[in-house]
Amino acid sequence: MTADRTAADQACDVVIVGAGVAGALIAKRLTRAGLQVLVLEAGPATAWTFDGYTEHLDHFFTALSKGPESPWPPAANAPQPDTADVRSGDGYFVQQGPNRYGSSYTRLLGGSTLHWLGVCLRMLPEDFELRSRYGVGRDWPIGYAELEPYYRQAEWEIGVSADVAEQEHLGIEFADGYDYPMCRIPPSYSDQVLAEAVDGMEVTLGGQRLALKVRNYPAARNSVPRGDYQPAGAVDERGDGQGLARDLGQRCAGNTACTPICPIQAKYNAQKTLAQADRDNLRVIAQAVASRVLVDPVSGMVTGVEYQRYQEPGSTRHTRHVARARGYVLAAHAVENAKLLLVSGLGGANSPVGQGLMDHPALYAWGLSPTPVGAYRGPLSTAGIDDLRGGSFRADHAAFRFDIGNDGWRATTGAPDSAVSKAVLGQGLFGASLRGHLEATLPRHVRFSVAVEQLWSPGNRVTIDPRYTDPLGNPRPVINYHIDDYTLAGMAAATGVYQQMFSRAGIEDATDPASSNWFPSADYDGRSFHYHGMGHFAGTHAMGTSAADSVVDADQRSWAHANLFIVGSGSFPTMGTSNPTLTMAALSLRTAERMVKELTR
């Protein structure tokens, strides 16, 4: 892979904008089919070499705040949102409200998979038919059955650990004889303690009695392989070809740092897929910001992608180039894809480009278990309760899913550090009494995160405004975002459910958003819900059955530009309650299959 060759306007078969999971998967499939591919990545490729990755790790170790961005400092020319900016309202995003959009992403070779948690749930069959089944949201132009084979491929490409026997519910079906490439990650002790208390408990939603069960979720973390599957360890690319570090990360070692950086790369990141591409057919240019998509006004065909190449991440000096090919893929991220279309004049007044921005606004609930649960150990989380992802109640309010944390109150209150300072400064404890207090409380910390569904709504959107630009003169995303009553009612229902679970498990509720880490809030029915973003951007170039109300078709092909594919979670018309990466990967593999068929004819 050449990161530094002169960027002559070499002809190739396909130009892909963005080296995240969607772009990498398509690049791998296309290059292996013999197509010449050029990938343009706006951010630097600093995590590509093992030494570079190690430097990012050092950056994380020395950071005072361990947020999702802490190992991944932004490049000025490819700026990125930062969760801290949500509070100040003064970051890369121009937030126009009324609610704050709480999520961030990473602009680097590898994309946000560098910092993701690795949850790989499939969407439910009913998630694809929300309008026909429950009269809310939208329907997809394809259904679960159509996507199922690609889900299987995606699970093997990414390397997902789970057991089919545990995942077969809520209408999710797997092909006969299929199982995930690796066995499930062992449940943590706290998962087991909670399962004992919660399994079999019933709650009522929309008049329906629903039974709860703690289940491991499918995770993109290496575990014991099935059959002849080879878990992919750390990416180690060096001049002499000796991949000395590739032995690292072949199994998850429970480092409790999945987000923001897996120290041994046992967690999937998109660089692994890029490393598996046919490298003779692949060119990757990092620090190349796509600034405009060029279109032939007569045919509507894309004729090139203009990009700005910078040598120094700290300097705005850059050169301009055009990459030309037969086919084009925008895989830059739900927000960046929309931005690029809009700045290229490809989102007219009546087009839904940029509209429908979604996330999973999520609540935290935390408490003190009656017995130690071994908090602060193992992967950040290994299990959840997902029985409330589907059901007839979705006609009235949002579905939701609980994640059980293995990291105590770290995300919510900054414990264990903050617990120490509170005990010392607040309670005046020291010596043996301090130690006794910490030993008696820290291992009992329990935390749930509740991801709540959000529907596609045209008012939630990404736009651009010439007043707001980044250092290279490219537009910054202007965001309008509102959490509606459908989602807020889901938050209210989720709150009721977690309280019942806590009470049944004897967990003393310590949830107190007002006094903890700051989160934005939304009001509903006289209550205030403090939420955080899950990083699940979606909906900004949703797929549909006609150009009138959608941007792409079921193959993620642009309605208006036949040789342009716009891929990623931006294509989702609904996202249910599953983390979007696996579905995005499945859609990308399906698109790649279509492209190979068309371009190798």
Place this chain on the structure above:
Amino acid sequence: MTEKRLGDLLQAAVELELSTIPPYLCALYSLRPESNGTARLIIRSVVVEEMLHMVLAANVLNAIGGEPRVTGTEHVPRYPHELPDGVVLDLLPFCPEAVEAFLKVENPQHSHRAPGHDHPLLAGRRPDVQRARATTLAQGPTTIGAFYAEIIEGLEKAAAMLGEQALFCGDPARQITRDYYYAGGGTPVPVTDLASARAALTEIADQGEGDQASMYDKDGDLGHYFRFEQLKYGRSYLPSDDAGTPSGPEIDVEWAAVYPMIANPRGDDYADPELRAASDAANRTWSGLLRQLEAAFNGFPEALLAAVPAMFSLRDRAAVLLANPLPCGGGRHAGPTFEWARESS
């Protein structure tokens, strides 16, 4: 060759591979955290392959109905430790002499300048040398290569005499497979017949010295000997390079960025009670790990799951010792002694 002798030789092979691990770990853990990144990766990549070799030898022994042993004073190596062909393994920090010794271990056919008893590092620190079982079993002088060749030949003869099925009578459930062994320099070969036994034993020799004809093994990985030569030359090998003349990128080797542990430390060297306690704790962890490995080799392969945290723990306990200058030690530091402890943790 009798089956008894075959079993003895294979037990000696398990011990031989085990005995190479502590010297590599001493060099690895003596590197200060902030530098020598490439040296760390090179030593680590070799030591995990030695672990694979031990597993492969145990698989062959299990395949003929043996019971691999790695616990107790009878089986746990002590240092200095003499291997076939007069190679002496010492516990040393990362230093040019240690690298020379590694080169000697990895390819006895190459000349070497491993330090003698009179070397300043070793002066007075190489008391009784323990002779490896592989050395005492040999009929006349031998090399590691000849030692493995004798085993392969013995297996072939025994198979011809007894019949392959009768020879390979071990319970296949005792084999260590990729289910529980991973990230350790390759995939363990389950041994059930002569062909798989030959493959397992050939891989041991192959990874060390490279293919007979090339510097690389059949997976395309540079042989251990040449990996270590890169540290000696401060430069990495490119695939096109000839032995002895690496022309790849420079490797930054900082000999000074090392905790200078004393050679061949023993618990008795630590008069300071706190230091002694830290050393005893490390040895209990080491011994506990060996018990887990022995369980894994004797019908409980899942014991390797719990052995992984023990390996992390051993590293952490070794680091405590290595960071400690010895009182009146002339600037030398303590280090892990890898002694068998009857009580393990």
